[in-house]
Amino acid sequence: MSGENREKYYRNLKEFFDFLFPQVCVFCGNYVEDFSDFGSICEKCRKKVADEFFGGFMDNVNGIERVWYVGIYRSFLKECINKFKFFGELTLGNFLGKVLYEVILRNPLKFDVITYVPLHRKKLISRGYNQAKIVANFVGQRSDIKCEKLLKKVKNNLPQSSVGAVKREKNVKGVFDLLKEKKLPQSVLIVDDVYTTGSTLRECCRLLKKRGVSNVYGGVLALDYLL
Numbered sequence: 001m002s003g004e005n006r007e008k009y010y011r012n013l014k015e016f017f018d019f020l021f022p023q024v025c026v027f028c029g030n031y032v033e034d035f036s037d038f039g040s041i042c043e044k045c046r047k048k049v050a051d052e053f054f055g056g057f058m059d060n061v062n063g064i065e066r067v068w069y070v071g072i073y074r075s076f077l078k079e080c081i082n083k084f085k086f087f088g089e090l091t092l093g094n095f096l097g098k099v100l101y102e103v104i105l106r107n108p109l110k111f112d113v114i115t116y117v118p119l120h121r122k123k124l125i126s127r128g129y130n131q132a133k134i135v136a137n138f139v140g141q142r143s144d145i146k147c148e149k150l151l152k153k154v155k156n157n158l159p160q161s162s163v164g165a166v167k168r169e170k171n172v173k174g175v176f177d178l179l180k181e182k183k184l185p186q187s188v189l190i191v192d193d194v195y196t197t198g199s200t201l202r203e204c205c206r207l208l209k210k211r212g213v214s215n216v217y218g219g220v221l222a223l224d225y226l227l
């Protein structure tokens with residue numbers, strides 16, 4: 001192959017590769033030229049991530065030893081979670097999982113197993129995936145801690161987001177159960193997407209502690225507050 005032809009060959013190959021694996025921003029889909037450690041995020045979105053994905057934790061809430069969160073369920077973070085949860089943007093789940101893992105690392109506590117808030121079978125069929133499981137798996141891979149299903153959802157209740165603050169606790173009562181055959185570890189991290197009144201995590205935590213788990217932690221993508 002002549003030099004000129006070779007150049008052309010590689011140029012075509014690169015174009016084909018870009019076509020197969022476009023370097024697009026995980027958040028907005030814009031073309032990204034440079035990849036940083038952060039993954040493919042455009043300049044504009046990188047700024048929003050820095051502003052809103054600040055991360056933090058709360059101790060001793062709803063019987064849970066510590067709950068880590070990425071940010072507040074508003075503006076850009078809310079948009080990301082909704083795209084991931086309702087519109088099948090699964091790469092965002094990996095990214096959010098990566099950030100949650102980094103938030104946990106800043107103020108870590110030891111846990112033996114990572115689990116997630118389960119979906120009811122019917123919900124899982126209609127959505128096609130459990131968003132909390134995707135995040136939990138990602139945190140598990142990064143931290144090298146086993147991620148496993150410990151809970152199941154036995155009642156298909158109304159989504160917590162459609163229920164007012166007062167009724168939320170009642171709405172989750174008795175909707176979860178433990179997988180009977182599983183031997184439970186000493187400490188568990190439960191992953192969920194949005195923490196509002198904390199009723200869902202509290203109910204999961206209650207079941208785990210009843211069966212002898214000593215420490216239960218929560219890892220959520222966002223905190224929401226009801227006005």
Ligand SMILES: [Zn+2]
Pocket residue numbers: 025026027028029030041042043044045046
């Ligand atoms: Zn972007």
